[in-house]
Amino acid sequence: MTEFVFPAPAPTTVPVAGSTAVFPVGRVYCIGRNYRWSRDEQTTPLVEMPAWFMKPANAVVPACGVLPYPPSTSDFCHEIELVVAIGRGGRDIDPAHVEQHHIWGYAAGLDLTRRDLQTQAKHAGGPWEAAKAFDHSAPCTPIVPAEVCGHPRQGAVWLAVNGIERQRADVSDLMWPVPELVAMLSRSVTLAPGDLIFTGTPAGVGPLQPCDVVSGGVAGIGQFSMTVERALSTSPPTGDSL
Structure with missing residues (x-):
């Protein structure tokens, strides 16, 4: 029997919508942009890999209640996203097999960013971890099994702050559709059950x-509302189940 030098943390989990089951989180991959931000922006050819980065599993927290304002920033930014939950892993996955064999479900999530630290990293040519991989930086709604919601190809993706809408698009607007996105990522890393892809x-x-109230969601998948508050503690997350 393995003897740990201290108790191993409990795994991070996300509730499954309409069930007492939970989804164990492995790794968290985040895709940069993936929507046109202007009408004249050209779609990048699908043969190219979109920019991506990672967050730690315990950055995933319930998308409800209080959202702590993180330390070391004065530019804390929201990014609403469709989240894909992987149920079966693989390498060099065929896009035609992604939905049927590899996606377990879907959720709505926030890729929260310390934008000032990201800007500094871009200028210095440095890594983005300080800007992206902080505590509570990946709120997520309960995961809806694909067998319940199907595989969304359209539906509103939206976010509002204090009731004023700031972000709106449609799943059909994704520059890299989900099957292509998962397949391209699998050519760079071996995906595993429990991985989440923002x-x-x-x-x-x-x-x-x-004190801002941030709300948002993905049509047919999930929606949320959270209130931003100053962090009262610098203690890291415990890794307890959500």
Whole structure:
């Protein structure tokens, strides 16, 4: 029997909509942009890999209640996204097999960003971890099994702050559709059950302030509302189930 030097943290999990079951989170992949932010923007050819980065599993938290304003930033920004939950992994996956064999379900999520730190990293040519991989940076709604919701090819993706809409697009507007996106990612890394993929955000990203109410969702998948508050503690997440 393995003897741990301290108790191993509980795995991060996401509730399954309409069930007592939970989805165990493995890795969290985030795709940059993936929507046109202007009418004259050209679609990147699908043979090219979109930009992507990662967040730690315990950055995933319930998309409800309080959203702590993170430390070390004065430009805390929202990015609404469709989230794909992988149920069967693989390498070099055929796009035609992604929906039928590899996607377990879908959720709505926020890729939260310390934009000032991201800008500094871009200028210095440095990594984005400080801007993207902080505590509570990936709120997520309960996962809807694909057998319940199907595989969305259209539907509103939206976000509002204090009742004023800031982001709106349609799943059909994705520059890289979900099957192509998953297949391309699998050519770079071996995907595994439990992986979450945040599929990119529409135009309209902007800052959040303490006391703001941020709400959003993906039609037919899930919606949320959270209130931004100053963080009262710098303690890291415990990894407890959501």
